[in-house]
Amino acid sequence: MKKFWVLFSLFVLPLVFYIFLSKGIYKYSNLPILTENVVDVKPFSSEEKVTFNENLSIVCFLGNDIKTAKGSMFNLNQTIYKRYYQKPYFQIVAILPKGTETTFKDAIEELSAFTDINKWHFIYTNNSNINLLFNSFETPFKLNENLYSENAYIIDMELRLRGRKDDEDTKDGKLYGYNMKSISTLKNKMKDDIAIIYYQLKKSAEKEQRRKREI
Secondary structure, three states: OHHHHHHHHHHHHHHHHHHHHHHHHHHHOOOOEEEOOOOOOHHHOOOOOOOOOOOEEEEEEEOOOHHHHHHHHHHHHHHHHHHHOOOOOEEEEEEEEOOOHHHHHHHHHHHHHHOOHHHEEEEEEOHHHHHHHHHOOOOOOOOOOOOEEEEEEEEOOOOOEEOEOOOOOOOOOOEOOEEOOOHHHHHHHHHHHHHHHHHHHHHHHHHHHHHHHHO
């Protein structure tokens, strides 16, 4: 019996652990692409460097009602931005209607009082541009009458909308956006999904390094 447990611990347990780990890594290394060819924000921005291209962008449409937008903005900041803003490529792009610069001034200053907002970008543009950008995401959602969406969206470095196809809380399993009003959604879904993309980037970089060494 003693020999059995020794053999079990030496051979069977490591095999079981490897299988478990490999399945976990497979799941962890894949975050579905839901929409391709998202419109880039660059043509609508007065900041020349703001683009979805070659960046990992969290995009939110805050609308013109500061009372609604402020809570969403601060939830996103506390739960997502503070976790990832020091990572390469990361940025949050907030889309706002032109003419709301004064409306949001105090909220942005309040945000900057306890956060380095260097990776926050506030883009003010006209209603047509906002709708064009939002519609290019090809989600089942609509902006409300104030041009606000309660969801934040992940746009990867190749202008693709990323999300889930097996989400347990949506009717068809597809998760296009992450509800900014829900701390649990941001913390338990969006944060994990961003981590998956960074895992993918890391593995891709390692693969490229191996390829270069083999040449």
